[in-house]
Amino acid sequence: MDYALQSLDPRLELLERTETATDVHLHVHLRSPSAACPACHQTATRRHSATTRLFMDLPDTKRPVRMTIRLTKWFCDEPACSRKVFTEPVPWLPPRHRRSARLEEQIRLIAFTTSAVQTEKVCRQLGCPISNDAVLALIRRHR
Ligand SMILES: [Zn+2]
Incomplete structure (x- = not known):
């Protein structure tokens, strides 16, 4: 079962699913060839590193769904931009929200x-x- 990943974001790829009778844990990653810098809005294509975030999503048959997402950090190559590195913004997971x-x-x-x-x-x-x-x-x- 693909849960409801595609409706959350079509770029999500399921890496691993572990489940017990009481909860579900999904490890996912966001497939993106590039990302827009949140400061200057230029498209970045050079990868810096990756980071992970843990959050909860909609339950699966009354079991809590915890998701670990791997997000790419990108270099912003725009010379005039103050951000040199940024984490890909995800509109459906605001910063610091769990x-x-x-x-x-x-x-x-x-x-x-x-x-x-x-x-x-x-x-x-x-x-x-x-x-x-x-x-x-x-x-x-x-x-
Ligand atoms: Zn920038």
Whole structure:
């Protein structure tokens, strides 16, 4: 099963899938021949290195899905640009967020119809565990 990787980003490639009765862990990588520098918007094609991020995505049959993504760091070769190296920006995984944007949106939808404590309970049953404090932080960030 390819989970819902392609709907998250068609450039995603599944490297490894490990699962137990209680959770799923996917190791993925973003296939890109180039990336746009976030500072000067020039296309970069020279690879620097790679970095990984761990985040949660939509649950798979009520099991939490944790994903480790390998992202390329690129050299920006534009002489006038202040960024010499950047990590490829991923629109569906904002910097420092630990959940994909689509998972945050689903949690927010639940939270807007009930309390943070109830959202915590519902999300745990659905396979996307989150504390009520984290629910409140999600709502505040959305404003
Ligand atoms: Zn640049």
